[in-house]
Amino acid sequence: MYKSLAILITDRINKYGHLIAISAMEDMVWMKATEGVPMHLGHDMHRPVGAMIPFGLYFEPKMVRSLGLTLIPQNDEDSKQITDFKKYAHLKSIKNAVDQNDNKLYELVKSNIESEFNYLETGTLSIFNENIVTRIFKELVDFQDKDGLIKLEDLNKNFTYKYQGVFFHNSLPLCIYSNSFFRRSLSRHNNFHFFFLDELMSMQNNKDITIKISLDWDLIGYSPTFLESMEYEYWFGPKYNDDISNIQKGLTKHNCSEFERDYHGISTTEFFWKDNNELKEFELEELRENNAPTMEDFFGCRYMHSIYDTSKETFVHFDGAIRGYDSDLYFERIDQNMTDFGRRSEYTKLFRVDGKLELKNWKSLITNYMQDNPLIYEYFGIAKPKSELDKELDSKSLMQQLVPHSMNKSDGIKLLLSYHNKNDDFENISHSVSIYDVININGEDKSILEDEIIEVKKALSRLGKILNIKDDTLYGIYKxxxxxxxxxxxxxxxxxxDIQITLKALSNIFERMINRGLETIVSFTIAWTIEDKEVRVSCLGHIENLYNWIEKFQVIPVERESLKKWLDNQRTYLNETFEECIDKPLVQDICQFDGVLYIKRKIVGEEFNLELFSDDKGLSYRFSIPVEKEELYDDIINGKIKPVMSYILKKAICSVTKQDYHKSPYSKLLDDNVHMVVEELEGLTFYWSDKQII
Structure with a gap:
């Protein structure tokens, strides 16, 4: 699987005017961090493309972001895993909904169920059974016109439109739905194109128009289970004006780009204007790339028809439908223009508006009825919503390329909360290193830590705690x-x-480092168990900022509800203490999928020809900059970025005891006049840094 980091949501107001509270963001991560959710192309449940694991919340001054791990298949085996996971997640979701419902829906409608039925979950828990709505609400049948549409004023006698295509019964805990052909891919497994339905229903009190709509007669839902869907794929209704003079008469065809065909599943849209004295008629038909996934040999194409009265300067009629074709007829259709092919489709009318409909409202309704069809914008001369894939990526600076973790005191604190599968390995030990770096030596992987972890071990020891570290661990030093x-x-x-003691140990170390005038940037991670999950809180920042943070928050709550309140306090603290600092460093350069904010150093590449030499000043190095790229390396030439030495420590002596430093009770950070004497090392390597220690 190809893995990548994704930003899911933030705590800022989004383009739809929604603001997600930190507690709600945490809920989303908690529910799915150890399970993941299927990813679908364009929110179409029939087009799984991968999986998403929403694993953490990332805090920076003035912004909180929800992070996810995306998994994209790279071969047939990966694709099968994604398909199997999709099926599993779908069935589990329905089973959970049915179990939680405890037969309430079934008991209400069982006398009207004929033959076999299925449970579905799209917005609400529902039962699919042919014509079940006609048996439960017989009065609705009589309200239908010749096209199967019902006036909203008749529907409103016993039902109230909630939103997103759902009508609640006014006295029973049941709901009915708009026609399933309003849904993506015409499938009940998908959400409705609800922007259109919500806008259309918002006009139901307009006395100048009459609205009719088609219902789904085969689906009955339990209204108390209704949940509003949030689809953050930005689709907007432009602010249209009342001018149609620039709309081209006759037939025009607009074709999708290759990406639009693949993503939206649309090949072409045809538009046709014709004059009929004072009336102008408009028709539109969308031609799809694929047949409807839940129907046998059926290409369902959205169609729209309107009449504009030039004498009244308003639309007097507007309706939408699905034109259906089998394969043979569809292949014949795509080779001809809409005006030449005639009306040879299987026609299902979905809605109708009669009366006085303002032109700007008509344009907006068309845009939303044709949601996911970018050719509508093109036809009306409006800029399309730009895909993120079409946007040029900002080029990285040399500092971001070579020292991606570069950070200063003014950049504030970065904090990452993440949830993971429960860790039972260390549950009976108060303090354990649970995540190790790995280094490959002669084809064998070895666990390695930065040597200063010994200072943490000594600080904890002075507070009465033992830090458990694997015996075969190697220790690396970075200068x-x-x-x-x-x-x-x-x-x-x-x-x-135990967490409070760890924070105190770190605070003691940071305080001593500050007093010595050090400017170190530190990452640390605290972990424990809540219910069936492991929680990790990772912090990154300058030692003075981290020291002040620990002094402010000396206790991290270990129960979930208290932790959620603590998270709100973190947001407030970062926002009030530091200036806005977003993506410095870039989130993708420091956030690891294991929930650790990690300083990941970049090795000096072979193209720089770095070599060591000795002179009267001791061990030194020299390197060269590729001549053809010299102008790109100003930060190296000016000394802002330098190679720094690193090595694996083989033997070190305490300056006080003259014995093994790791076993000495003295600390080079916690005590005065103590230092570590390196006597043996191996694996000398050089990395780029903007904070060299001489």
Whole structure:
């Protein structure tokens, strides 16, 4: 599987005017962090393209973002896994909804069920059974006109439109639905194109028009289970004016680009204007790339017809339908113009508006009725919503390329909360390093940590706690002012106190470092268990900022409800304490899928020809910059970016005890006049940094 980081939502007001609270963002992550959800192309449940694991919330000054791990198949085996996962997730969702409903829906409608039935879940829990609505609400049958449409004023006698295509009964806990052909791919497994339905229903009190609509007679739902869907694929109704003078007369065809065909499943849309004295008639038909997934050999194409009265300067009629074709007829249709082919389709009318409909409202209704069809914008001369795939990516600076973790005190604190599968390995140990770096030596993977973890171990020891580290762990030293402290997991016995002690140990270290005038950027991660999940809180920032943060928040709540309130406090603290600082460093350069904010150094590549030499000043290095790219490397030439040495520590002695430094009770960070003497090392390597330690 191809893996990538995705931004799902933020705590800012989005283009639809929605603002998601931190508690709601946390709910979304909590529910699916260890399960994941299927990903679909264009919100079409019949087009699975991957899986998404919403694993964390990322806090920066002035913004919180929900992060997800996307999994995209790269071969047939991967694709099968995605398809199987899609089926599993779908069946599990329905089963959970049925179990939670405890037969309430079934008991209400069982006397009207004929033969076999199925449960569905699209917005509400519902039962699919042919013509079940006609048996439960017989009065609705008599309200139909010759096209099967019902006036809203008749429908409103016993039902109230909620939104997103659903009508609630006024006294029973039941709901009925708009025709399934209003849904994506004409499928009951998909959401409605509800922008159109909601806009149309918002006009029901307009005395100048009469609205009729078609219903789904085979689906009955349990209204208390209704949940509003949020589809954040931006589709907007432009602010149209009342001018139609620039609309071309006759037949015009607009064709989708290759990407639009693949993404939206549309090949062509035909538009036709004709004059009939004072009346101008407009027709539109959309030609699809694929047949309807839940119907046998059926290409369902959206169709629209309107009449504009030039004497009244308004539309007097507007209706929409689905024109259906079998394969043979459809292949014949796509080779001919709409005006030449005639009316040889299977025709299902979906809605009708008669009366006085303003032109700007007509244009908006068309745009929303044809949701997911970008050719509508093109026809009316409006800029299309631009795909993120069409936008040019900002080029990275040299600093972002070579030192992607570059950070300063003014950049504030970065914080990542993430949820993972429960960790049972260390539940009976108060403090354990649970995530290790890995280095490959002669074809064998070895666990390795940055050597300063020993300072954390010594700080915890002075507070009465033992930090558990694997015996075969290697220790690396980086000669820069960045420090990755690995994830420390806290066992089940007393995580509240144990986490507090860890924070105190870190605070003691940071305070001493500040007093020595150090400017170190540090990452650390705290982990524990809540219910069936492991929680990780990872922090990244300058030692002074982190010290002040720990002094402010000396306790991290270990129960979920208290933790949610704590998260709100984190947002407030970061927003009030620091200036806005978004993506410095870039989120994708420091957020790891395991929930750790990680300083990931870049090795000095072979193209720089770095070599070591000794002189009277000691061990030195020299390197060269590729001549053809010299102008791109100003930050190196000016000394802002330098190679820094790293190595694996083989033997180190305490300056006080003259014994193994790792076993010495003295600390180079916590004590005065103590240092570590490196006697043996291996694996000398150079990385780029903007904070070199001499």
């Amino acid at each position: 820069d002012d960045y420090w990755n402290i690995p994830c420390i997991f806290h066992g089940k016995n007393d995580p509240t106190e």
